[in-house]
Amino acid sequence: MKKSYCLLWGSLAVAGGLVTASQAQDVLNAQKGPLDPPSLNMRAMQLRDADLPRTSGTEFNPAISLIIDFTYTHNTDDLEAPAGFELGAHSHGHGEEDHSHHDEEHGHSHGLEDGFQIRAVELNLSATVDPYFDAQTTIHFSDDDVEVEEAFITSRMLPSGLQLKAGKFLSDVGYINKQHAHDWLFVDSPWIQEYFFGDEGLNELGVQLSWLPPTETYIRLGAEALQGDSEGIASYIGEDGLSEKDSPRLFTGFAKIAPDLGSHHAVQYGAFGGVSRAFQLEQHEEEYMDGDAWFAGLDFVYKYNGQGSHGHRNFALQAEYIYRQIELDPLGGHSTHEEHAHEEEDHHHEDHHEDHHDEGHGHHGQEWKQDGLYVQAVYGFAPRWNAGLRYDVLGLVNDGYDHDEKMDFGTSYRYTGQLTYAPTEFSRFRAQAAYTELADSGHEADHAHDGWQFVLQYTVSLGAHGAHAF
Amino acid sequence: MYMKNSVLMLILCVVWCAEASEIRVVATVPNAGVLARAIGGDQVQVKVLAPPDRDAHYLEARPSMMSALRRADLLVAIGADLEIGWLPAAIRGAQNARIQPGQPAYFELASALDLLEKGKPADRALGDVHPHGNPHFDYDPVRLAEAGLVLAERWAVLYPEHAETFRAGAHHFMEQARKRLAEWKMRIDDPAPVLAYHADFVYLLDALNVQSLGAIEPLPGIPPTASHLQELVHRLAGEKGVIWATDYQPSQAGQFMARALSWTFIQMPIQAPIDAEADAYFNLIETWVNAIVHPNE
Numbered sequence: 001m002k003k004s005y006c007l008l009w010g011s012l013a014v015a016g017g018l019v020t021a022s023q024a025q026d027v028l029n030a031q032k033g034p035l036d037p038p039s040l041n042m043r044a045m046q047l048r049d050a051d052l053p054r055t056s057g058t059e060f061n062p063a064i065s066l067i068i069d070f071t072y073t074h075n076t077d078d079l080e081a082p083a084g085f086e087l088g089a090h091s092h093g094h095g096e097e098d099h100s101h102h103d104e105e106h107g108h109s110h111g112l113e114d115g116f117q118i119r120a121v122e123l124n125l126s127a128t129v130d131p132y133f134d135a136q137t138t139i140h141f142s143d144d145d146v147e148v149e150e151a152f153i154t155s156r157m158l159p160s161g162l163q164l165k166a167g168k169f170l171s172d173v174g175y176i177n178k179q180h181a182h183d184w185l186f187v188d189s190p191w192i193q194e195y196f197f198g199d200e201g202l203n204e205l206g207v208q209l210s211w212l213p214p215t216e217t218y219i220r221l222g223a224e225a226l227q228g229d230s231e232g233i234a235s236y237i238g239e240d241g242l243s244e245k246d247s248p249r250l251f252t253g254f255a256k257i258a259p260d261l262g263s264h265h266a267v268q269y270g271a272f273g274g275v276s277r278a279f280q281l282e283q284h285e286e287e288y289m290d291g292d293a294w295f296a297g298l299d300f301v302y303k304y305n306g307q308g309s310h311g312h313r314n315f316a317l318q319a320e321y322i323y324r325q326i327e328l329d330p331l332g333g334h335s336t337h338e339e340h341a342h343e344e345e346d347h348h349h350e351d352h353h354e355d356h357h358d359e360g361h362g363h364h365g366q367e368w369k370q371d372g373l374y375v376q377a378v379y380g381f382a383p384r385w386n387a388g389l390r391y392d393v394l395g396l397v398n399d400g401y402d403h404d405e406k407m408d409f410g411t412s413y414r415y416t417g418q419l420t421y422a423p424t425e426f427s428r429f430r431a432q433a434a435y436t437e438l439a440d441s442g443h444e445a446d447h448a449h450d451g452w453q454f455v456l457q458y459t460v461s462l463g464a465h466g467a468h469a470f
Numbered sequence: 471m472y473m474k475n476s477v478l479m480l481i482l483c484v485v486w487c488a489e490a491s492e493i494r495v496v497a498t499v500p501n502a503g504v505l506a507r508a509i510g511g512d513q514v515q516v517k518v519l520a521p522p523d524r525d526a527h528y529l530e531a532r533p534s535m536m537s538a539l540r541r542a543d544l545l546v547a548i549g550a551d552l553e554i555g556w557l558p559a560a561i562r563g564a565q566n567a568r569i570q571p572g573q574p575a576y577f578e579l580a581s582a583l584d585l586l587e588k589g590k591p592a593d594r595a596l597g598d599v600h601p602h603g604n605p606h607f608d609y610d611p612v613r614l615a616e617a618g619l620v621l622a623e624r625w626a627v628l629y630p631e632h633a634e635t636f637r638a639g640a641h642h643f644m645e646q647a648r649k650r651l652a653e654w655k656m657r658i659d660d661p662a663p664v665l666a667y668h669a670d671f672v673y674l675l676d677a678l679n680v681q682s683l684g685a686i687e688p689l690p691g692i693p694p695t696a697s698h699l700q701e702l703v704h705r706l707a708g709e710k711g712v713i714w715a716t717d718y719q720p721s722q723a724g725q726f727m728a729r730a731l732s733w734t735f736i737q738m739p740i741q742a743p744i745d746a747e748a749d750a751y752f753n754l755i756e757t758w759v760n761a762i763v764h765p766n767e
Contacts, residue, residue: 128571128572131570131572131573134562154562156567156570157567157570158565158567159567161540161565161566162565163565210565211565212536212537212540212563212564212565212566214540214541215537216537217537218533218534218536218537218540219537256533258532258533258534258537260533260534260537261534263521263524266532266533266534268533303530303532305524305530307523307524307718309525309528309718309719309720310528310693311528383693383720384693424594424598424691424692425528425555425598425691426594465551465554465555467531467554467555467556467557467558467559467560468530468531468555468556468559469531469559469562469563470530470531470532470533470536470559470563
């Protein structure tokens with residue numbers, strides 16, 4: 001019985017490797033003489049045209065959706081980056097000259113600026129290219145910029161649960177990284193996302209191969225080879241006397257496991273990590289650092305389906321942890337690194353951190369060991385309404401070793417609450433308040449260490465009804 | 471290249487055949503699962519993705535769906551955009567070449583039927599519309615059975631060795647559906663018209679020849695406001711009728727209308743239990759029929 005089944009599929013395969021019913025029909029026809037009675041199978045074959053899938057977005061045009069994200073933001077205080085995390089995220093480092101860029105680089109809240117703002121107009125186009133590939137693009141329009149946020153193909157026909165993705169895409173490391181901004185449960189992304197990977201998360205050019213074993217429990221394993229051009233983990237300049245390193249420079253891996261807990265509960269655990277062959281930045285004007293970095297983390301999400309209408313009684317708990325280590329050696333520049341190291345220390349660390357000075361670390365450049373985590377919970381307290389709390393921590397471990405000196409930067413915290421009303425799946429209004437408590441970074445006194453941020457937001461989605469991954 | 475492809479596919483096919491003892495079918499909603507079991511009989515093992523007490527419009531793609539789809543040989547969906555919010559994501563996440571849309575193992579029941587309310591303007595100002603037609607045909611046993619006849623033929627092509635089992639199963643289901651529907655129609659005499667919470671009972675009411683008073687929702691997926699309810703009460707006052715809502719829909723609006731109009735409000739499951747066989751499905755639909763035959767019991 002299985003044999004004839006195999007034979008059918010075998011002949012379908014011979015028909016060109018592309019298994020469609022119309023080709024199957026040709027094969028079946030070819031096996032018959034013209035006067036043989038029609039096969040019993042023919043009825044369905046004749047119905048073939050009638051029973052093609054009927055789903056919107058299959059009319060040759062890609063599924064198109066446009067997302068508008070409008071915000072009003074009020075910050076009570078002008079806060080800087082959490083202590084120790086100016087690195088990478090603000091590649092000009094600690095110096096005074098940094099302040100000329102300060103306002104535009106003040107992207108600490110995923111580009112939330114004071115006042116009214118069209119934070120994003122995002123155009124999504126997706127379609128099945130042919131039987132072998134799906135493709136998707138996300139184009140991001142802002143006031144002064146058009147950016148291809150994502151443009152990638154994914155394979156449809158690889159065997160054995162394998163899938164290949166290639167292009168520019170949001171990495172699958174962690175849980176929230178692959179989500180677009182409009183899928184977040186808060187207005188902005190968690191701190192770790194922003195400070196370990198950059199404003200848009202780990203969004204890189206490259207390829208990904210993933211595998212889903214045919215197990216009862218959901219397991220997904222994957223590896224990515226990426227260009228390596230993300231501020232927080234793979235900062236790259238590649239010129240100005242810095243060694244050029246061939247891409248791919250960033251390699252990541254992830255594993256996700258999700259036991260089936262029935263229809264009320266869903267849980268997913270993940271572990272991930274990555275190695276960057278290059279981490280380069282301009283520490284001061286024309287003084288460059290060159291090195292490498294790695295990161296590792298854990299993610300967890302639990303969702304409860306409360307069976308209410310429109311998200312009523314649904315609950316989601318989500319947490320992620322990331323640890324990174326960066327090693328940097330001074331390179332090039334017009335003066336020796338000794339001078340600069342001391343100058344920097346004088347500027348910023350001596351006053352506040354002299355008690356942390358350590359034994360020599362045996363390292364001539366810089367070494368950073370930092371971590372962070374967030375925990376967030378969102379509950380649907382009424383149909384179409386939800387409210388959530390988020391707790392961000394940055395720098396539980398926050399050690400920098402600068403030329404044998406240990407600098408301990410302390411821990412920064414942020415507490416965020418949100419209230420959301422979504423009249424339909426296509427529109428959403430959100431109010432968010434966040435209180436930030438920064439560790440003392442030893443910077444100039446014109447920056448506050450704590451402050452409130454209030455945001456009002458609406459997000460609307462025009463066009464095709466997108467399906468959201470877990 | 472051409473040859474290599476074919477050889478590769480043959481090898482894969484052999485590996486796949488070796489690992490499968492039963493044909494693994496994934497159905498999106500329980501009523502589709504009932505149909506798949508009726509057609510496949512002992513040859514298939516059916517797994518249903520959506521629990522019966524959830525609105526299949528608003529599910530979320532979950533890892534458990536993806537692992538079920540990963541191992542599926544056949545997929546039976548309702549189609550007509552009912553599962554648009556989660557099935558495409560679940561299929562993408564399942565990484566299973568066999569059940570991709572366009573493959574013979576992927577089947578939308580809606581594709582075999584002429585849907586009601588087809589070709590309405592695709593304008594979201596009109597709510598969560600389905601331009602391809604109303605996707606709730608699985609509430610009408612005969613329409614579900616009709617789709618089953620086409621499904622059986624599709625499966626017969628993929629598994630010629632089971633073709634007769636599939637056809638016999640589909641025909642038996644159709645006979646039962648016709649018999650039950652005829653019985654119900656005999657019993658219905660001067661039925662109460664039905665006001666539904668959502669526009670989801672149109673096929674069943676059409677099959678039973680019972681008048682539909684439309685939906686409480688002003689537009690599909692849009693909850694009624696107090697003034698809209700008052701208007702409905704005003705319009706329907708003095709007439710007779712019965713109000714229907716499925717177990718996953720909000721009950722307040724229906725209860726309010728029932729009080730205001732002195733009608734009966736019925737709220738029950740519309741999807742069969744997740745492992746149900748055909749009889750359980752027909753009995754479930756019969757409970758709805760009973761609610762018109764004896765609206766006050």
